Amino acid sequence: MASDAVGFLHTEALALMSRLELVQPFALTDTMVPAAGLMPAAQSAIEAYLVDGRSRLREAVGEFIRWSSSAHARRVEPAVAQRRFTFLRLRFNVVLTHLDIFAHAISQRSEHRVGVWLSGMDMAAQDAIRLPGIYEPPPIICYLERGGGGAIRRARTRLPGGGHSPVAVIRMPRERMVGTGIASSLFHEVGHQAAALLDLATSLHETLGSLANQQRPEALAWQLWDRWLNEILADFWAIARVGIGSTLGLISIVTLPRVFVFRLSNDDPHPVPWLRVRLSCAIGAALFPDPQWQELERVWMTLYPKPAAMSGHGGLFDLLESTMPSLVTLIANHRPRRLKGRSLKEVLEVDRIAPWRLRQLWPALASSRRALFALTPCIALAAISQARSDQQIDPAQERELVGALLTHWALRGTLDMSLFCANAKGGTRRLAALA
Template identity: 55%
Template sequence: MAIGTYPAWFLMQESRALLTRLARVKPFALVEPMVPAANLLPAAQSAIEGHLIAGRRELRRLVHGFMGWLDSGAAQRASAAEAQRRFAYLRLKFNAVLTQFDLFSDVVTQRSESESGVWLSGLDVLSADALALRGRYYRAPPVICYLDRGPGAAIRRARTRLPGGGTSPVAVIRVPRERMIGSGIASSLVHEVGHQAAALLGLVDSLRPVLRGLQQGAGDGAVAWGLYERWISEIVADFWSVARIGVAAPTGLMAVVSLPRAFVFRINVDDPHPVPWLRVKLSCAMGDALYPHPQWARLAAMWEAFYPTRGLDAESLRLLDRLQALMPAFVSVLVQHRPAALRGRTLAQVLDVAERRPARLSALFRLWTRVPALMYRAPPSLVFAVIGQARCDGRLSPEDESLLLGKLLTHWALASTLDTTQACAAAQGRSFTVTEGEPS
């Protein structure tokens, strides 16, 4: 049955209504009020706006194409059901565009919050620094942060699929609001940055064959090696955190997994996260392998005192014993691993772990206490490593730590904004000079 005049008219009106509502979806730069220091970094702002503009442009093209089809002879020969099927597809695309807008809107809207918005901008700077590697091993995507409830962080990695299609132009990290602000926030944040770095370097894919090989002929240890392989994605992210911020990584991790005993010892082979009790021990073992120091054993012993293994069932004890027995060998695999993406270098080498040795971090804190200006010029991830070490050494109180980090996050946010403004002004000046034909 042909579509008929009234159904065609009705669908044409609905298509025009879609275009009308789509026109009300404005760029964030026009609708989100915030102080300049809370702005997203230009690369992130540009990537998000560009992605959403492209989505809206494609949807307009599809709607106009459908409206043109309704006016064509082909539509008159089609059924009303066929026309409705095509329109329903457009509505799904329209809702996908709005879903992606709302996804980023939740992130951007927080930038208008007093104080927190500026601190989030500072965390963007920390994330970028934690992801950066000297040596051009990858092109780091923009990273933006936002706050949410709950004890743990999470990441939507750049270049992963978005709801409704397309890939995310930026990495979006959800930071637990309850950690604002102390050095522990860096543990959560840099762990999520580690997930993005691992994806860019293909670390999980390069480590899994190694771990599978170690399962062969391992006897009773095969199950333990299998679990390490199962957990490797989260462990690599923990490794990145330890390498970037030192002792702040395991102490921050303790705050996240300090749960009732039943949860700390829960072994779920389907969970990509290591059992929490073992995960803290593993973080300390990685720290000791990267920068040997008595503090790692002291932290591990304290964790065992918080959660003694006595009272566990025999099967769980045996499994934990096997995992701990293989832990030195497993950590050695991580430290010595040379993925193809690193062109023959190890993770420890490209992450410059020598700069995070506890003795050096303590010395920097003493120096910065005398000359605070030096702290504001240092890389943000190094600053968090130093502050985390000072907290662990008992040289910095939680109250002073929070005040100091608030100042630092504000400084990084403001500095990045001013640097960007200056660069834009310089670029505009060069462009104007050339246009006017004057000496550049």
């Protein structure tokens, strides 16, 4: 009877091995135009991680097959053999789970236009996370999903069933694929990865925690800012990378019925939407002094005037408003160890997208697509969002320009890599910007 049970498990293990052999690398299964493909660093990191998982599983299944056909296995209690096989099957399911996590992101690369735009978003995200000399950023890949919010599975974080993600995977809502709203959500998610690489939350939590423990009325406000810190840091990063486009994109997300805009939830990691927009304007004003931030905040408060009584939270909202300037100053001037004495504001080089500078650039950019394409993704998207805010372009023009940029970045990345590979000496000469 025992031998029959082990023989059954032996056959099941053979079937497991057969199904495992059907799992192929993405490079052999997904069809997409070259410009929609992943950047080599991301492709190789994902494939290497999955190949390693399949190799380990294949060895384990092979070992079980050899053991189950031995004389020793026939003397083992069936329940013992079953337990060993069950753990093997669980490992098989983990391998497939990891495959599906990346397959969902990669399969969209075959969609017409969307695939190329995703590749362009990959390039923009890499530019947004770049801090030369500070850290080595992980590869980033993007994909689209239904719903109103973005999300990120950060690189080097635990995957379901074990192991750590070799790349950062950013989920973008499909409805955001309009104009510079793309950059607002994309760079917010990039901010989560960057904050983790710099370990910003740890040191800031210490400061905010000390403020929250003071015997003063403001302590409760600092407790809430501390609870919302991760999302605030991501917003800060997005504003530093794309300027007013980040705040405009945020407004489009949180334009909701009043009950949601003013709702204070105990389990929401995001600040109250009404305060979050105002905080975004305050951060913008601190990084890029300009009257536009006060004007945008005035518009927001006209759309959502503060009620006389905030459902019992009126006093708390007053405390949050009064501590907001100190919070912004604290974050902008924060000097974590990884920055070696420099502040967050300094290392992000925010002067590159100061409103006055972008306004000076715009006449040349408006008359020359080549000049726009020559800019880095962050500066190009910031220039377009500034022009939209200044009513130099309308939403249709903004959408067309952003779409053209995403296509250009995807194509340039593909052609540059092809040129690099074709050059026997591995030269780094870049192609001229494509008009």
